[in-house]
Amino acid sequence: MSNKILVFCSVPTSECASLIANTVVQEELAACVTVLPGLSSVYRWRGEVESATEQLLLIKTSEPLFDKLRARILSLHPYEVPEVIATPITAGHAPYLEWIDQSTLGL
Helix, strand or coil: CCCEEEEEEEECCHHHHHHHHHHHHHCCCCCEEEEEEEEEEEEEECCEEEEEEEEEEEEEEEHHHHHHHHHHHHHHCCCCCCCCEEEECCCCCHHHHHHHHHHCCCC
């Protein structure tokens, strides 16, 4: 079992995606961020059904870095309640999983 996680974070613009992605990789809180553009989200906000065009960040990191990563995302994110959720990576190509540790703070 791996301690690696995949963190999902939706953002409103490509500028926001670039800012968050570059910051968390430069600060070694993530090894890689994949940006998926052109998504459409439908959600409930303050009692109303809303929709928005967003981009999704797929952030590869390790579980011990999650709290620091989440705090950094929150400091940069424009949403009042941004999506920052993680799912465990239960298996993967061993060299890639090792690269995640080598590319982050490796806590």
